[in-house]
Amino acid sequence: MDEDAGGIVLFVGTIRNQTKGKEVKGLEYEVYRPMAELQIARLEEEIRKRWPVKSIRLIHREGRLKVGEVSVVVAVSAMHREEAFEAARYAIDRIKESFPIWKREKFKGGRYAWVKGTPIQSYPASDRAISDSQTNSRETVRPRTRSLVEA
């Protein structure tokens, strides 16, 4: 807990029981884990540069989840609520659109169908990665990752 934080915004994504009027029994997530962990570390780094956040934690689940279970968590604390809301909103939007994650819905009777996605966007490299890439064009310096994807 940061004592100089004035608020925490917590977004919790859950598995909904229907899609376009059709009953859904659950979701199955597939994650390119090493790449997702790298992207999430970069996203945290980017958010820290753009907003004066105190703490940030992003978690995405992997594998089979039932209706009502939690699939994604974004937690941001900041001195003021505006930046905490903005940063959390930005984080969840990026996670949905530009991370190597796929999901398929499980329908009644055990049939699965992939959820339509969008082409993954090249994630902007951090300033550090860009300056390091000038000295070594092949390997960019990567932020330290921790286990951000949880089964």
Place this chain on the structure above:
Amino acid sequence: MIRVKMIYFAQAREAAGTKSEEFSLDEKSSVETALSKAFETHPKLRPFEKSIKVALNEEITQNDAKLQEGDRVALLPPVVGG
């Protein structure tokens, strides 16, 4: 020759019938070379040719990027998280 690891996800994994495999390619091969071999080996991947993005060692890459021994080439269909 160089060896690279091909990795397939979601619809591409299903179409290829495998999660990953190793390709032996000529020196100076590019991502394009690896992709062509993947489409040749697994014709069911072809419908995804236009929508797939490629990651080289976990970074989104262009098809003309040169490959080296031990590289990881991942085929990424359109994504959706959350």
